[in-house]
Amino acid sequence: SQQGEEDPQALSIQEGENATMNCSYKTSINNLQWYRQNSGRGLVHLILIRSNEREKHSGRLRVTLDTSKKSSSLLITASRAADTASYFCATVYSYNTDKLIFGTGTRLQVFP
């Protein structure tokens, strides 16, 4: 079963705007990862945040993690048409497992 639920399911914005996607999960985690999937392609890893971290940056990406609320957010700043894709959060449970479970995803459309 899926661990994460993402919100919104779909998001449409103009180039230059910021895009924020949220992920909620159900159980304690070791880390949370964000992936991107272009249409018809495999998933590509974007960023990993550990349970003891609260915020992480990578280029135009900013990820936050609130373990008390079991939620994470992905912010893409100054979006580009090339950012159009589906974005997924994935969690690894905190106990001894490498099981990587994906959320439902957010479809982002960036209009030029």
Next chain:
Amino acid sequence: DAGVIQSPRHEVTEMGQEVTLRCKPISGHDYLFWYRQTMMRGLELLIYFNNNVPIDDSGMPEDRFSAKMPNASFSTLKIQPSEPRDSAVYFCASSRGTQSAEAFFGQGTRLTVV
């Protein structure tokens, strides 16, 4: 490294036929995952291996599905007999361990069972 390689990219088969999907993980990665993606159910983890040993196959939907990893550079996912509801995109991914590292995905196999 060429990344995770899956074959075939597309497969169309008739109901009742056996289907075998193949995956070559990235060299040096000791974890291998099989996922299935559909519009209705999203990305589902079917099974994962560590050092060629199946660790968790709780996501395998039915006995018709089986997966093997005979060595560190090859894995198969077999469906026998196939049914139309098995139509999906099947992804293979490999990792050095998701407790601290990301997973690398193949391009997927789009399976259509008619």
